[in-house]
Amino acid sequence: MGRQFFVGGNFKMNGTIKSVTDIVHHLNSAPLDPKTEVVIAPPGLFLLLVREHLKNEIEVCSQNVFDKPNGAFTGEISAEQLSDSKIGWALCGHSERRVILGEKDDFVASKTKAALDGGLGVILCCGETLEQRESNKTIEVVTTQLNAVAEKTKDWSKIVIAYEPVWAIGTGKVATTNQAQEVHAEIRKWLAETVSKEAAEATRIIYGGSVSEKNCKELAKEGDIDGFLVGGASLKPAFVDIINAKQ
Numbered sequence: 001m002g003r004q005f006f007v008g009g010n011f012k013m014n015g016t017i018k019s020v021t022d023i024v025h026h027l028n029s030a031p032l033d034p035k036t037e038v039v040i041a042p043p044g045l046f047l048l049l050v051r052e053h054l055k056n057e058i059e060v061c062s063q064n065v066f067d068k069p070n071g072a073f074t075g076e077i078s079a080e081q082l083s084d085s086k087i088g089w090a091l092c093g094h095s096e097r098r099v100i101l102g103e104k105d106d107f108v109a110s111k112t113k114a115a116l117d118g119g120l121g122v123i124l125c126c127g128e129t130l131e132q133r134e135s136n137k138t139i140e141v142v143t144t145q146l147n148a149v150a151e152k153t154k155d156w157s158k159i160v161i162a163y164e165p166v167w168a169i170g171t172g173k174v175a176t177t178n179q180a181q182e183v184h185a186e187i188r189k190w191l192a193e194t195v196s197k198e199a200a201e202a203t204r205i206i207y208g209g210s211v212s213e214k215n216c217k218e219l220a221k222e223g224d225i226d227g228f229l230v231g232g233a234s235l236k237p238a239f240v241d242i243i244n245a246k247q
């Protein structure tokens with residue numbers, strides 16, 4: 001069976017009760033490709049609001065998760081709390097958290113494991129900076145980030161890998177279809193060698209970095225691009241066109 005196309009929307013720290021509710025109503029009534037799995041990640045404050053009003057066909061994702069189940073960890077949120085609130089997914093390893101908040105590979109791996117152990121699906125982000133790409137370190141950087149997770153997690157059935165070149169996030173500079181496909185194919189090879197052949201065939205590898213309604217159809221034609229993680233454009237009505245990129 002083929003891999004189900006997957007589109008995630010990462011609202012980041014954007015939106016108000018009104019604007020997020022408007023997006024929810026828009027998604028509830030828009031014609032969405034039933035073959036695409038759709039997951040949206042609003043700011044933490046709005047997770048319950050979104051879960052309450054969003055149709056059940058669309059899943060809700062936390063932009064963060066901590067690696068402990070409960071306790072004295074001010075400001076953090078656990079997988080158990082998310083699961084209890086019917087939030088089925090967590091984002092781990094987003095470059096904004098790696099770069100701005102200093103999250104290291106090992107911590108991202110612990111968070112991923114905690115999320116999986118707590119019953120969540122994980123959108124696991126990886127990707128290189130421009131400097132790393134220009135010094136031909138893309139594959140080394142990405143596989144190092146993924147190896148940290150593989151050391152702690154054998155079961156990849158609830159992980160979606162998001163390849164997000166840092167230089168393409170929020171910059172309007174999208175990777176070419178060739179650049180994205182090349183890295184996705186390498187990640188699939190890494191899965192086959194490091195996790196299993198089955199995981200390589202079944203794991204969705206999605207692309208993120210300035211995806212828009214204009215470039216999504218070309219990217220979606222590539223054999224190893226199984227969907228998108230969308231930042232800025234997920235706040236706009238055109239997010240629906242990205243969800244429907246395979247139609």
Ligand code: PEP
Nearest residue numbers: 169170208209210231232
């Ligand atoms: C993201 O935040 O994961 C992202 C890909 O952002 P953008 O689409 O705005 O580049």
